[in-house]
Amino acid sequence: MSDNKDHASVKQYIQVAIILALITWLEVVMPNWPVQWVFTFGLLILAIFKFIYVIQIFMHLKYDNKFFTALLLFGLFLAVGTISALMKIYDRDFTLPSFMAQSMGHEESSKDHSDDPNEANVVEDCDERVPFDIEIIASDPMNFDIDEIVVPSCSTITLTLVNDSNMEHNFVLITEGKGNEIAIAAVDAGPLNNYVPDSEDILFGGALVKPQVTESFIFDSPPIGEYEFLCTFPGHYVFMKGSFTVE
Amino acid sequence: MEALKLQPVITAFSVFGIFVCIVLTYYALLNLFKSFPRVRSKKEKEAMMDKDSDPHHHVETYTGEPNIKLFWWVFLASDCMFFGSLITAYLIYKGQSLVGPYPLDVFDMELTTISTFILLLSSFFMVLTLSSIQKGDLGKFRFWCFSTFLCGLTFLGFQVYEFEHFIHEGLRLKTNLFGSTFYLLTGTHGVHVAIGVLWLLGMFIYSFWGGITKERAIEVEIAGLYWHFVDVVWIVIFSVIYLMELPIGG
Numbered sequence: 001m002s003d004n005k006d007h008a009s010v011k012q013y014i015q016v017a018i019i020l021a022l023i024t025w026l027e028v029v030m031p032n033w034p035v036q037w038v039f040t041f042g043l044l045i046l047a048i049f050k051f052i053y054v055i056q057i058f059m060h061l062k063y064d065n066k067f068f069t070a071l072l073l074f075g076l077f078l079a080v081g082t083i084s085a086l087m088k089i090y091d092r093d094f095t096l097p098s099f100m101a102q103s104m105g106h107e108e109s110s111k112d113h114s115d116d117p118n119e120a121n122v123v124e125d126c127d128e129r130v131p132f133d134i135e136i137i138a139s140d141p142m143n144f145d146i147d148e149i150v151v152p153s154c155s156t157i158t159l160t161l162v163n164d165s166n167m168e169h170n171f172v173l174i175t176e177g178k179g180n181e182i183a184i185a186a187v188d189a190g191p192l193n194n195y196v197p198d199s200e201d202i203l204f205g206g207a208l209v210k211p212q213v214t215e216s217f218i219f220d221s222p223p224i225g226e227y228e229f230l231c232t233f234p235g236h237y238v239f240m241k242g243s244f245t246v247e
Numbered sequence: 248m249e250a251l252k253l254q255p256v257i258t259a260f261s262v263f264g265i266f267v268c269i270v271l272t273y274y275a276l277l278n279l280f281k282s283f284p285r286v287r288s289k290k291e292k293e294a295m296m297d298k299d300s301d302p303h304h305h306v307e308t309y310t311g312e313p314n315i316k317l318f319w320w321v322f323l324a325s326d327c328m329f330f331g332s333l334i335t336a337y338l339i340y341k342g343q344s345l346v347g348p349y350p351l352d353v354f355d356m357e358l359t360t361i362s363t364f365i366l367l368l369s370s371f372f373m374v375l376t377l378s379s380i381q382k383g384d385l386g387k388f389r390f391w392c393f394s395t396f397l398c399g400l401t402f403l404g405f406q407v408y409e410f411e412h413f414i415h416e417g418l419r420l421k422t423n424l425f426g427s428t429f430y431l432l433t434g435t436h437g438v439h440v441a442i443g444v445l446w447l448l449g450m451f452i453y454s455f456w457g458g459i460t461k462e463r464a465i466e467v468e469i470a471g472l473y474w475h476f477v478d479v480v481w482i483v484i485f486s487v488i489y490l491m492e493l494p495i496g497g
Contacts, residue, residue, distance in 0.1 A: 008374075010375065010378055013371060013374045013375065013378070014371075016371075017367070017368070017370075017371035020367050020370075020371075021364060021367060021368075024360070024363055024364060024367065024485075027485075027486065027490055028356065028360050028490070030490075031490075031493040040491065043486050043490050043491060044486070046486070047482055047483055047485075047486035047487075050479075050482045051479055051482055051483065054370065054475055054478060054479050054482070055475070055479060057374075058370055058371075058373070058374050058471075058475045058478075059471070059472055059475045059476070065311070065312050066271070067272070067312070068312075068316075068317075068320045069271075070268050070271040070272045071272070071317075071320045071321060071324050072320060072323060072324050072327070073264065073267075073268050073271075074265065074268040074269075074272065074324055075323070075324025075325060075326075075327040075328055076264075076324070076327050077261045077264035077265045077268060078261075078265060078327070078328050078331075079327040079328045079330070079331030079332075080257065080260070080261040080264070080331070081258065081261035081262060081265065082328060082331050082332060082335070083257075083331050083332075083334065083335045083338075084254060084257045084258040084261060085258070086332070086335045086339065087254065087335065087338065087339065088254060088258075090339045166346070167345065167346060187343075190342060191342055233345070234343065234345060235345055
């Protein structure tokens, strides 16, 4: 084999290096584009492009025995298969919105306190409602100061959650006996949904309250009966729960 | 909005890829065996005699390629799976940490971008190292080899600084899931870089003892393969771990 065909020229190496640097620059600048899927897909495609470029030219697979290419691809495909299978086993789908949400959660969660999606979806029909205030303090380690709340029927509850701890907490009102189920579902709901899963058993799901922050939530009381409240932040349910009675 | 599920597509794609690779490997091997028949004709024997008198020819192997190169490609292929599992561990536990600091609290994107550029630059120096030894230019080889070594060392320095900064912010291996998976992944990559740096330094010193020659350029080539692979892994880590953490529109 002649020397020229064996590998790329120095000039070509310089070109590749410049292109790689430009792509990296593009990757860092890209978040300024506000479209999420462009960002995720763009990053993946650019990374794959760089990957191929380096192994083809710098590792001269392009000029080498194709046996080596097959060998590396074999390992790569096994790796991708392993990743995919592991994600499935641990139930982390490559579902694009939540895939992004996982990383965005901590920043975005506090913005939509006013229009919460799960606000009181089971409400008693009342002619007139009386206002009723509750204050509940969350403290370290994973503790609500009260484990029993009693409210009058036909009231509009203003719940003030004082987060006096170093963790995030929320207040979720659910039907009695469903605590365990909701707490497990909350992990999958993720931080972008404030760890409030989509469930009929949820009567009110409040947004996450950041450490050392006080937030108020307003919701109408459910019909007379026994309910349960809890914090659905993963792991907190064990300690942060209590009974909620409407009479 | 109906969520787009990529999982079945990716799984199917990789299973398909594995089969294609098996077929390719089979044909590659078949081809190689064909080129080394047990019984050689007289003409071929003569050709081989000529080859033997040529000092530059490689040692004959079944694959027709030096075994050491084959070994390193097998190693790199297995390393893909190793890093694949570590990256998965990070992704599975992403956003599952119960306490801070969270990724965005500690990441310094400018710093990491600079260190990424330096690692890319070192890859460029590495090809120049190989190119100069293949031309037999020992002086240039030493210069580029040492440049690559310095770049690798700088990258390691950045990583040490970064880790120290993170620990100062309260992120330790045992703090949360982010800490455990992040340190395990980037630490393993750092160990790879450290081994590469030692290898480069070894080659640099060895060249003064007359161990690196044009005929033994294969030694530099495999070091290059390893070094580029470490670079390629960082390309993936930088995109998946660091860049995907960035808030969009900021």
